[in-house]
Amino acid sequence: MNPEATTNPAERLRDYGLRVTAQRRAILSAFGAPEAGHLSADEIHASVSAELPELARATVYNTLNEFVRAGLLRRIDGFGSALFDRNVDLGHHHFHCLGCGGLFDVRPTGAAAVSLSDPGFEVERTEIVFRGRCSECATA
Amino acid sequence: MNPEATTNPAERLRDYGLRVTAQRRAILSAFGAPEAGHLSADEIHASVSAELPELARATVYNTLNEFVRAGLLRRIDGFGSALFDRNVDLGHHHFHCLGCGGLFDVRPTGAAAVSLSDPGFEVERTEIVFRGRCSECATA
DNA sequence: CTCCGTGCAAAGATTTTGCAGGAAC
DNA sequence: GTTCCTGCAAAATCTTTGCACGGAG
Numbered sequence: 001m002n003p004e005a006t007t008n009p010a011e012r013l014r015d016y017g018l019r020v021t022a023q024r025r026a027i028l029s030a031f032g033a034p035e036a037g038h039l040s041a042d043e044i045h046a047s048v049s050a051e052l053p054e055l056a057r058a059t060v061y062n063t064l065n066e067f068v069r070a071g072l073l074r075r076i077d078g079f080g081s082a083l084f085d086r087n088v089d090l091g092h093h094h095f096h097c098l099g100c101g102g103l104f105d106v107r108p109t110g111a112a113a114v115s116l117s118d119p120g121f122e123v124e125r126t127e128i129v130f131r132g133r134c135s136e137c138a139t140a
Numbered sequence: 141m142n143p144e145a146t147t148n149p150a151e152r153l154r155d156y157g158l159r160v161t162a163q164r165r166a167i168l169s170a171f172g173a174p175e176a177g178h179l180s181a182d183e184i185h186a187s188v189s190a191e192l193p194e195l196a197r198a199t200v201y202n203t204l205n206e207f208v209r210a211g212l213l214r215r216i217d218g219f220g221s222a223l224f225d226r227n228v229d230l231g232h233h234h235f236h237c238l239g240c241g242g243l244f245d246v247r248p249t250g251a252a253a254v255s256l257s258d259p260g261f262e263v264e265r266t267e268i269v270f271r272g273r274c275s276e277c278a279t280a
Numbered sequence: 281c282t283c284c285g286t287g288c289a290a291a292g293a294t295t296t297t298g299c300a301g302g303a304a305c
Numbered sequence: 306g307t308t309c310c311t312g313c314a315a316a317a318t319c320t321t322t323g324c325a326c327g328g329a330g
Contacts, residue, residue, distance in 0.1 A: 019283095019284065019285065019328090019329055019330075020329075020330095021284095021285065021286080021328080021329075023285080023286070024285085040319095041319080041320080042318095042319085054286085054287070055286090055287085056286065056287045056288065056289095057319095057320085058286080058287075058288080058289090058320085058321075058322085059285080059286055059287070061319090061320060061321070062285080062286085062321085063285090063286095065320095065321095066285095077217060077218035077219075078217035078218035079217075080318090080319090081318080081319060081320090082319085082320085095256070095261050095263075098264065104261075106256055106258065106261070108254050108255060108256050108257075109254070109255055109256075109257050110250065110253035110254045110255060111254055113249075113250035113253055113254075114248050114249070114250045114251050114253075114254055114268060115248060115249055115250060116235070116246055116248050116249070116270060117248075117249050118246065120274065120275035120278075121235050121244075121246070121270065121272055121273070121274060121275065121278075122272045122273040122278045123235075123270045123271070123272040124238065124271050124272035124273070125270075125271050125272070126268065126269070126270050126271075127268070127269045127270075127271070128254060128266065128267070128268050128269075129266075129267045129268075129269075130256060130261065130263045130265075130266050130267075131263070131264050131265050131266075131267070132261060132262045132263040132264035132265070133261070133262040133264070134260065134261060134262075135260035135261065138260075138261075138262045159303090159304055159305075159308090159309065159310065160304075160305095161303075161304075161309095161310065161311080163310080163311070164310090180294095181294080181295080182293095182294085194311090194312070195311090195312085196311070196312045196313065196314095197294095197295085197312095198295085198296075198297085198311080198312070198313080198314090199310080199311055199312070201294090201295060201296070202296090202310080202311085203310090203311095205295095205296095206310095220293090220294090221293080221294060221295090222294085222295085281330100282329100282330090283328105283329090283330090284327105284328090284329080284330095285326105285327090285328080285329085286325105286326085286327080286328090287324105287325095287326090287327105288323105288324090288325100289322105289323095289324095290321105290322085290323085291320105291321085291322075291323095292319100292320080292321070292322090293318100293319085293320080293321095294317105294318080294319080294320100295316105295317085295318080295319100296315105296316080296317070296318090297314100297315085297316075297317085298313105298314090298315085298316095299312105299313090299314095300311105300312095300313100301310105301311090301312090302309105302310085302311080302312105303308105303309090303310075303311090304307100304308085304309075304310085305306105305307090305308085305309095
């Protein structure tokens, strides 16, 4: 289904015209599977530091920006610090739990039908954020 | 239609359980009509400074947070610095122009039909952001 | 060999917090 | 008279930028 699913990090980087370095491979692996969570720059830095203690914060930021520019990651704002999502698939949206602060991927029904009647706007993408309580926080 | 429309700032503050001070009245007026734009803390500080040169940035931030907590303003994240929207009406959403960076209020069709089929999530509100080009940037 | 990526440090920007005086109620 | 708000300053985050070295291509 997804052509990237079987590609390893190094090839993926080359495919996107980025040089392959240990830091970039490590940062990319920090996301684990494409379904992995949404990570902040800080979490990534912490996670990769175990493997590469020298890794500078600035490099994490620079690299993440490169990845976003290349389309390898998706950036999500509005949650304090920026989060990065390995799941680039448009059509998936987010649920933000007001209880625990967690962020979940969701696929709402009817999302495709949402549109602007005003022809003055050229819509490129549509992002939907639901806020409320996740199952754990709702019962608690 | 809207009971607030005819209420003056002072009453409005009292209604929300907030003390009425010159600073708060000024900050609230900075938004002008309820349809006024989306302002950043910095823009508000600049705007009110003309009237109250003493006004501290910290006060602007504190006050805006109070207002949001009281439901008087709506906070919009994801555009660099936080923006504050006098239009609290849910059901109105936003269009973000990738050309000029402008933020516009929109009322998309079909928005009411968007929902999560997953019953585990208790949705409280739904926020939709469209990104693309506004009429000016599209023709340029 | 050339250029890009990295580390380091420093700067920038945004937002929050501690504290004492003063105003609102 | 209390309590909350304000101003000031300082701190805490988060993120970007300048520069010289070193590794990728």
